[in-house]
Amino acid sequence: MRPSVYLAYLSMAVTILIGNCVQANTLSGEALYDAACGACHSLGTSTDHRIGPPLGTLLNRQAGAIQGYRYSEALSNSGWTWTLPTLLAWLSDPDAAMPNNAMNYVNHLTATETQLLGEWLLQQP
Amino acid sequence: MTLTLSRRRLLEGAITGLLGGMSSGCSQPGSGRSVVVVGAGLSGLNAALILERWGYEVRVIEAKARVGGRLWTLDHMPGSPEGGGNIMGANYGRVFHMAHELNVPLRTPPRTLPADYFIGDQRIARNSWATSSANPLPEAWRTIPPDRLLGKLNITNPLLGTRAWHDPVLMAGDQSAATGLRALDFPDAAIELIGCNNSYGNNLSETSLMTLYRIMGEFARLSGPALSVKEATEGNMRLPEAMAMNLTQPVRKGEPVIAIHQSASLVTVTVESGRTLEADAVVLALPLPALRQIEVTLPSSQQALLENIDYHKVVQLHCIVEEPFWESSGWSGSWWTDGLLGRVFTRPILGTTRHNMTVWINGDDCDALNSLDDATCIETLTQALWKLMPSARDVTSVGQLVRWSTDPYAGGAWALWRPGQAATAHEAIRTPAGRLFFAGEHTAEAYRGMEAAMESGERAALEVMRLLA
Numbered sequence A: 001m002r003p004s005v006y007l008a009y010l011s012m013a014v015t016i017l018i019g020n021c022v023q024a025n026t027l028s029g030e031a032l033y034d035a036a037c038g039a040c041h042s043l044g045t046s047t048d049h050r051i052g053p054p055l056g057t058l059l060n061r062q063a064g065a066i067q068g069y070r071y072s073e074a075l076s077n078s079g080w081t082w083t084l085p086t087l088l089a090w091l092s093d094p095d096a097a098m099p100n101n102a103m104n105y106v107n108h109l110t111a112t113e114t115q116l117l118g119e120w121l122l123q124q125p
Numbered sequence B: 001m002t003l004t005l006s007r008r009r010l011l012e013g014a015i016t017g018l019l020g021g022m023s024s025g026c027s028q029p030g031s032g033r034s035v036v037v038v039g040a041g042l043s044g045l046n047a048a049l050i051l052e053r054w055g056y057e058v059r060v061i062e063a064k065a066r067v068g069g070r071l072w073t074l075d076h077m078p079g080s081p082e083g084g085g086n087i088m089g090a091n092y093g094r095v096f097h098m099a100h101e102l103n104v105p106l107r108t109p110p111r112t113l114p115a116d117y118f119i120g121d122q123r124i125a126r127n128s129w130a131t132s133s134a135n136p137l138p139e140a141w142r143t144i145p146p147d148r149l150l151g152k153l154n155i156t157n158p159l160l161g162t163r164a165w166h167d168p169v170l171m172a173g174d175q176s177a178a179t180g181l182r183a184l185d186f187p188d189a190a191i192e193l194i195g196c197n198n199s200y201g202n203n204l205s206e207t208s209l210m211t212l213y214r215i216m217g218e219f220a221r222l223s224g225p226a227l228s229v230k231e232a233t234e235g236n237m238r239l240p241e242a243m244a245m246n247l248t249q250p251v252r253k254g255e256p257v258i259a260i261h262q263s264a265s266l267v268t269v270t271v272e273s274g275r276t277l278e279a280d281a282v283v284l285a286l287p288l289p290a291l292r293q294i295e296v297t298l299p300s301s302q303q304a305l306l307e308n309i310d311y312h313k314v315v316q317l318h319c320i321v322e323e324p325f326w327e328s329s330g331w332s333g334s335w336w337t338d339g340l341l342g343r344v345f346t347r348p349i350l351g352t353t354r355h356n357m358t359v360w361i362n363g364d365d366c367d368a369l370n371s372l373d374d375a376t377c378i379e380t381l382t383q384a385l386w387k388l389m390p391s392a393r394d395v396t397s398v399g400q401l402v403r404w405s406t407d408p409y410a411g412g413a414w415a416l417w418r419p420g421q422a423a424t425a426h427e428a429i430r431t432p433a434g435r436l437f438f439a440g441e442h443t444a445e446a447y448r449g450m451e452a453a454m455e456s457g458e459r460a461a462l463e464v465m466r467l468l469a
């Protein structure tokens, strides 16, 4: 195959690949999580070197429930349970949702992105 | 295209585990899209790593012969002192995670020796500060050492949350530290001392009171497993170096960007040699004084801001001390002065009897020093050192003069917000302009310093992904 034809063929393949993706213009919950949360939080339920608690099995988890993680008093005593509405409230403005928490984070995601990310996160083991 | 695909596969292998869980091609929004990142400091490198992970073709262009920017480990000196960023705060989640993933060892820094005071040409042992006749503070304040005076601000600190430091309502009442501290009943002598070694403005008239509140308040917000501050065991520059090594395409070093032009569909980046690169988007991950040197058209409000944000002036003289000469004379080793020398930080080089001694001068006091050539500047500082510590002369050698304001690719140590400025400026300065995106310490919202650089790289990467997905 001549290189140019080969390249054209390949780029076609790639276009099809991308074309098959649902919502090519919206970032996936996974990509959003990776870029916005993953440096501070792992999934699963065991604490590691990261400064935030692990966020696996989050749906219906009590806030501040991970054993061995040193939460702020505000979060431990919040009485919150993690569901989509509480998670969205937390993410859109953590300080307003729960004053004196220790998550030093400002959410730069759009409302749609936050929603997508939240839905994705609440399904993670 | 072949390149893109195979590189992506390579990358998946190489970076598996870096933040975990890469998945199918469908979650690779970046295929075939190219991004140029200008600046290989923490912010640019973090943006580049995230973008590569998601399939973008990333080229990082760096003006200097090294990566790291305002992290600059002086590797040619014993003890490898830091000429730039030195302390990783206990809550630097992204910095710690990156170091962990890339196997860059961190440690709790060796303790800097305590400081005595040198005020109005009088030496005051730290234990006699409260009773010394050279202590200029009024009775109720005398027990507070000069470097703790700002702590008094926390009694009235109105800033409670992460975003409060630029809250428009609070900022409406922002004022200069010079007037604000007086209004809070800080005595003149205390204000004067605070002005001597102020890291948060070049002088107290241009220092924002809210900024001081922000910094004082930050110390209170720590959580998680990392409770102590850290540094990279082999020098902080090892972190950006490791990040650069993990990029698929090597950072192009020694290539200052001089012009950037964008059309509706493309950005063209010109480097000093005249060569051009084309990209779908550009991340400008460099400090504002360096950005000012680049020919680029920005929205007029952003352009005006670009000219109006100050950078902190820092001059450092890094020395090596062969023997702890201060011990015989009963001094502690470090100094806090109200004069030319600013502060002198001395700390042991572990496993040896030597010490690193760093003279650190802040703010407008740097102006006179910055007008001198290197040799005269070093001579001026060492003469002052020998006057303060005559016995230092025979056992101390000079290793490196560091001047951040005169570095064309930095232009200062960090961005400063003038009184009231942060209310609108902090957001305006990072707002994407077409295909141009902004990263760097000065564009972060939650953190300052190294973690701010990392935070800003995340945000900029997300914005690029949003545009190009």
Ligand SMILES: Cc1cc2nc3c(=O)[nH]c(=O)nc-3n(C[C@H](O)[C@H](O)[C@H](O)COP(=O)(O)OP(=O)(O)OC[C@H]3O[C@@H](n4cnc5c(N)ncnc54)[C@H](O)[C@@H]3O)c2cc1C
Pocket (backbone or CB within 6 Å): B038, B039, B040, B041, B042, B043, B044, B061, B062, B063, B064, B067, B068, B069, B070, B071, B083, B084, B085, B086, B087, B088, B089, B255, B256, B257, B258, B285, B286, B287, B290, B291, B294, B314, B404, B408, B409, B410, B412, B413, B414, B439, B440, B441, B442, B448, B449, B450, B451, B452, B453
């Ligand atoms: C003296 C000093 C002490 C500090 N202490 C601390 C501390 O204790 N703790 C802390 O957290 N932080 C500290 N900091 C701040 C910290 O080092 C910075 O916030 C952080 O390193 C900035 O990263 P950045 O990516 O935003 O910018 P930089 O690291 O400045 O990266 C920008 C890069 O862009 C390059 N560049 C500039 N112009 C061009 C051009 N035209 N073309 C191509 N490339 C260009 C530069 O060479 C540089 O490599 C300190 C900084 C200094 C200077």
